[in-house]
Amino acid sequence: MTNLLKQAVNLIHDGDRYYGHGRFFHEFIDDWAYHQTGLYKPSHPLKDEVTTISDELSNTIREAWEAVPGEDFIGHVIEECGGSGHLSFFRTPPSVSLLMAKVLGGSKKLEDFADICMGSGSLTLAYIHQTFIDGGSKAVARLNIHGEDLSGNKVKVAMLQILNLLDILGGGQPLYVHSMNLCEMNSLSRECGLVQYDFSGPNNPRCRLDERQRKLVQHSIQQGVPEDILSKKMKLPLSLVKQEIAVFSQGNA
Incomplete structure (x- = not known):
């Protein structure tokens, strides 16, 4: 895991040579989130010069997710790269996320779970993973997830990590939550931002191929x-x- 983290950080630094410090990873997440969902086309498409770097980085992150399902790997990467720009970012430690997930327990009925100021989704990831361990796919399918954060880019990070976690845990079979709403939101003023993901059924936003x-x-x-x-x-x-x-x-x- 340590080697994958170092590899990811080094790739981000390589990408920053074409963007300036701290910009490449932000643009990378915007691009990946768009390709995952078809929503929120990036205002600045990734430069051709970083195509290879981008592909290697996404493969590294996926490998880390598969190695330790439920852990906030991208949050760890953001910390190692020096934070989150003008917004302070403090990842919830994996041990704390796991403890909270276990304390919250499970249910045999539809279960609402809210993660306010979710950042990159540490607590939600741990909760989904623990729910799967305790009750399998049927327990996960009863979850109604709500998450919000001030940063639209962090909402995209959380979305990517959650959808890929469900894909990994499913092991080639569809693994669904009952519903999931992730939104860019000021948790104090309740002012909504642009980024809003509304998931139901197969965990994908409401988009179709023409x-x-x-x-x-x-x-x-x-x-x-x-x-x-x-x-x-x-x-x-x-x-x-x-x-x-x-x-x-x-x-x-």
């Missing part, structure tokens, strides 16, 4: 283009690409 995109995806599938490459090239959420592949495969079975 007919042109569907035909391009189907053609690419026939040509053997890998789904992750297809997602990046077409600027489409990976979840929607996988969904269309499944539908297309069933129709041609």
Whole structure:
């Protein structure tokens, strides 16, 4: 885990050479969140010069998530890189997150869970993971998650970590929460920001492929283009690409 953290930090420093200190990782998260959901297109697309760095960084982060499911790896990376710009950022230690998750316990009914000032999602990640350990997929499927943070970029980080945690825990099978709302919010004034993710059912925002995109995806599938490459090239959420592949495969079975 330590080696992966060092690798991630070094890649971020490499990216900063093209952006200035502290900017690359922010832009990287904006780009990744857009590709994951299809929402909130980045105002500044990643530069071509950092494509290789970006790919290596996303692979490193995914490897860390798989090594220790439920841990706030990106939060750790942000700390190692010197914080979060003009906003103070203090990651909840994994031991504290785990303790709180265990204390909160579980339920056999629909269960509401709120994480106010969630930052990069430490507590929510630990809670989902502990719920899965205690009760499996059925227990996770009863969760109604609400999270909010002043920083829209942190909301995107939390979203990425939560969706990938569900994917990892599912082990190739769909793992759903009952609902999840993550929003950019001033927790004191209750003023809403731009970033709002509203999840239900398959844990994806309400977005669909249009007919042109569907035909391009189907053609690419026939040509053997890998789904992750297809997602990046077409600027489409990976979840929607996988969904269309499944539908297309069933129709041609």
